[in-house]
Amino acid sequence: MQVEVTTDEDGFKGSWFAATIIEPSGEDEYLVEYKTLRNDDDTEFLRDDIRACNIRPCPPEIIVVDGFKVMDEVDAYYNEGWWVGVIAKVLINCNYVVYFKEYDEEKTFKHADLRTHQDWLNGKWVVPSEV
CATH class of the missing domain: 2.30.30 (SH3 type barrels.)
Structure with a gap:
């Protein structure tokens, strides 16, 4: 399942990363594989156990034809x-x-x-x- 995940770690607050749920990994937790983040030696995509409350579906696309405005x-x-x-x-x-x-x-x-x-x-x- 394609999802987005977030974390409360310093330096990552307010961010969402594309990932795929691999399998359940505990009570209310899932093993995910990121689509853009790679491991330290850059040999494969990073995997992590993420709490369900930090996982959401990928948002639907909203086409912005006239551009964004200040305060959007x-x-x-x-x-x-x-x-x-x-x-x-x-x-x-x-x-x-x-x-x-x-x-x-x-x-x-x-x-x-x-x-x-x-x-x-x-x-x-x-x-x-x-x-």
Whole structure:
């Protein structure tokens, strides 16, 4: 099953990584294999035991035709995962400055490296602006 996983480890808060569930590995825990993260010697994809509360289905794609606006909540693809941020500035050529509150940091992204942020709540995908 294709999923996204998160962790509370320092340096990874607010991020989601694509993975595949391999098998149950304990009570309320699953062995997953990441799709982008590799082991230390770069010979295979990283595997890890992840608690069920840190696993969600892959979000559906939301097409953003008119571009993002300042204060839109987005996920930015960076360091092999999706990181939750907010559009701080709209630049030319479909580029954006995204602010990451968790790290008090800004980075510039192309439109193709952003997606509308969605939360998995009570078994449904919800766009925060709709809550």
